[in-house]
Amino acid sequence: MQRNELPEVRGEYKFNFSLKSLSFFKVGGCCDVLFIPADVDDLLQFLSKKPENLEVTILGNMSNVLISDYGISGCVIQLRHLDKIEFYDNYVEVQAGVLLSKFISECAQKGISCCEKLFCIPGSVGGAVCMNAGIPGFEISDVLISVSGISFPGVPKIFLKDELNMAYRNGNIPRDFIVTSAKLKTFAKDNNAILSEIKEIKAKRLKSQPIGQATCGSTFKNPSGTAPQGAKAWELIKRAGCDRLSVGGAKVSEKHCNFLINTGGAKASDFVELIEIIKQKVFEETGYELQEEIKRIGSKW
Ligand SMILES: Cc1cc2nc3c(=O)[nH]c(=O)nc-3n(C[C@H](O)[C@H](O)[C@H](O)COP(=O)(O)OP(=O)(O)OC[C@H]3O[C@@H](n4cnc5c(N)ncnc54)[C@H](O)[C@@H]3O)c2cc1C
Numbered sequence: 001m002q003r004n005e006l007p008e009v010r011g012e013y014k015f016n017f018s019l020k021s022l023s024f025f026k027v028g029g030c031c032d033v034l035f036i037p038a039d040v041d042d043l044l045q046f047l048s049k050k051p052e053n054l055e056v057t058i059l060g061n062m063s064n065v066l067i068s069d070y071g072i073s074g075c076v077i078q079l080r081h082l083d084k085i086e087f088y089d090n091y092v093e094v095q096a097g098v099l100l101s102k103f104i105s106e107c108a109q110k111g112i113s114c115c116e117k118l119f120c121i122p123g124s125v126g127g128a129v130c131m132n133a134g135i136p137g138f139e140i141s142d143v144l145i146s147v148s149g150i151s152f153p154g155v156p157k158i159f160l161k162d163e164l165n166m167a168y169r170n171g172n173i174p175r176d177f178i179v180t181s182a183k184l185k186t187f188a189k190d191n192n193a194i195l196s197e198i199k200e201i202k203a204k205r206l207k208s209q210p211i212g213q214a215t216c217g218s219t220f221k222n223p224s225g226t227a228p229q230g231a232k233a234w235e236l237i238k239r240a241g242c243d244r245l246s247v248g249g250a251k252v253s254e255k256h257c258n259f260l261i262n263t264g265g266a267k268a269s270d271f272v273e274l275i276e277i278i279k280q281k282v283f284e285e286t287g288y289e290l291q292e293e294i295k296r297i298g299s300k301w
Contacts, residue, residue: 028067060127068298
């Protein structure tokens with residue numbers, strides 16, 4: 001991929017870019033080109049003028065993706081410069097590249113309640129909408145009004161929440177749609193109350209999750225009604241004796257066995273092997289087929 005094959009943009013292009021250091025698992029190969037648009041117009045220009053056969057993959061903060069060791073062919077787009085937040089009377093329009101933690105901290109300072117329950121989820125707003133990020137009892141769809149974005153090959157579009165049919169860890173965003181911003185409901189709330197809620201969430205997470213380690217959070221979705229005795233994914237993993245497993249540098253976290261960690265030098269293929277072993281053992285022990293929450297990205301595995 002050469003610079004002169006791509007449209008003129010105001011944002012940045014990075015060629016043969018290694019995604020490993022950006023990905024939360026600290027694994028993965030290169031993409032042919034990384035494009036970081038300057039703003040929504042720049043993204044629109046790129047999509048409408050890019051070569052037709054150039055594959056495009058959109059990534060957020062890479063906190064829920066397992067990137068192939070062989071990398072991602074074509075162009076990866078990351079929206080880190082789409083970082084605007086506009087507050088209105090009872091809603092906020094927040095661009096996809098804003099990190100949830102930054103957005104929630106800004107809301108807290110202003111005494112605005114929105115999705116503070118999601119503090120400590122290390123994703124971007126775009127990734128959170130796409131994954132319908134949540135905790136037990138709350139998910140981002142609970143405050144979502146609408147999602148703005150661009151359909152390939154460059155058509156701006158708005159989806160109202162009800163058009164999306166969002167479900168547990170599934171924003172149901174069409175495959176050819178890039179989320180550029182989300183409109184979220186807001187409520188007035190005492191800022192000290194929000195700040196103490198955030199403090200509590202931080203303390204709870206530090207105790208129960210391997211925070212600071214190379215992980216993408218929960219590997220598997222919690223089962224729906226069909227799991228044995230309504231068990232959570234971590235309970236099934238433990239019951240199947242998988243809570244101490246490792247493959248190469250990929251290991252089941254001792255702090256939370258639904259989290260996998262890179263102990264150093266893991267490859268994406270180690271994680272894939274470990275995931276498959278866990279699925280197999282859990283199925284043999286409980287008859288339940290675990291569903292992956294993390295997304296495998298890349299054309300070759
Ligand atoms: C320590 C830790 C704790 C976590 N805890 C939770 C938790 O409690 N609850 C929870 O739900 N998740 C949790 N996660 C997982 C993760 O942070 C969330 O899924 C987050 O929403 C992913 O956002 P991201 O920006 O990193 O997206 P990425 O990981 O980059 O991408 C995730 C998916 O979204 C797509 N995507 C990203 N941006 C866009 C966009 N703008 N337009 C269209 N598609 C897009 C990508 O193609 C990909 O399919 C945790 C992760 C970690 C590391």
